[in-house]
Amino acid sequence: MDLELSGRVVLVTGGSDGLGAATAHRLVQEGAKVALCARGVERLEATAAALRAQGGEVLAVPADVARAEDIARFVDAAHARWGRVDGLVNNAGTAEAKPFVAVSDAEWEADLQLKLFGASRAARAVLPHLQAAGGGAIVNVLSIKAKAPGQHSAPSSVTRAAGMSLTKVLSKELGAQGVRVNAVLVGMIASAQWERRAQKAGQPLAVFGAEKAREAGVPLGRLGRSEEFADVVAFLLSARASYISGVALNVDGGLSPVV
Template sequence: MELGLRGKAALITGGSKGIGFETAVQLTQEGAQVAICGRNEEALKAAAARILERTGAEVFYLAADVTKEEDCRRFVEAAAERFGRLDIVVNNAGTSAAKPFEQVDAAAWQQDLDLKLFGAIHISKHAIAHLRRAGGGAIVNVTASMAKTPLASSLPTTVSRAAGMALTKAMSKDLGPDNIRVNTVCIGLIRSDQIEKGWQASAPEKSWEEYARDPKHGVPLGRIGDTEEAAKVITFLVSDAASYVSGTSVNIDGGKAGAL
């Protein structure tokens, strides 16, 4: 299948590791020009070197904190200047923060919303004019399947991610006339630094394969997913192959979510 990504320009927040990094790899392999940002410049530099080694292509990187609107603007404008256009935005920056309601103070609520919700808002706001000039484009907001059916002690992440889902739907309605598609991927158990820490803390005697396939995770497909699997879905959604897909959510969770 031809994805139609060659020559397109993409920016990815939180691109130095995890799903953001693998999405950068996938898009680069498909011929897109890619810019990544994150807070740690050394981590970005190392990620760019790994992408070059794997794909033979250079990515543009810039240290930026997406909780700050000026950093979002600076990243978007630098990427647009570097590539001469923007076609794709992947709002991936985020961490998992899960506590009972009464243990989440005002600062934690603000920090989570600034990172996961307002980061996507500010990046998208500054990118839209460039997408319009390119004749349209695609935005993917990375959220969480748990946002659809929040569990106890899952705050503030599930609330921030649920807001991201609502943002996705509203944006898709507003931007559709400009041929800008907006979708969200709802992430479940995907291998990450946090999950690996849980593995080392709870079952260091097990191999990763054994831990990932432990029935206690409750994943119908029987295992924790890989970042590459999530990245491939994102790559499809921003490609021409998904040209009539907008305003929807895709669970990437091995079937674990209790909602479609």
């Protein structure tokens, strides 16, 4: 299946590691030009180097998506480099979650700045470029908790629900301009954050992940692989998803209790 992503310019926030880096690799395989941002310069440069070694045209911009000025600099740099933008993956994020009473105002604000305001500012910044290109696609990476929050999942699940609402609002507003906006709701997919958790538990990721998937009751019986996530994002960005907009797709091995 030809995704028709060759020569397209796609921006991936949080692209230096985990699911964002896997997405960048997938996009490079398809011949897309990819701009990545993340805060840590060393990891960002290493990922960009690996992508270039794979033959990719890649721009790496150190940026914190919780800062409005960094997002503007990231989008401007990509547009200055290639003269167009066709897609945006709002992927940068964390899984801040604790009992409601323990979440301070500062923590609520930080979570919203990073995940909700970060995504909405990036969408606003790319919009004129997508319009100039005759259309494009935005993918918001969220969590299955956006649809099915559990106890002790604030502030993350609340911010993710807002991200799902933002996805629908944008899909309604931007469709007439040829811009599709979708969300991918992640369950449990192996990434750098899962490697850090496994390390903390003193177990190899394969063992730790299998145990956590069993405990959570993932119907497919395992953690997802980052390539499985990246395939879905590449599809949603591509011409093969040209009639899909405003959806929130669970990529979770069946884990979510709701469709």
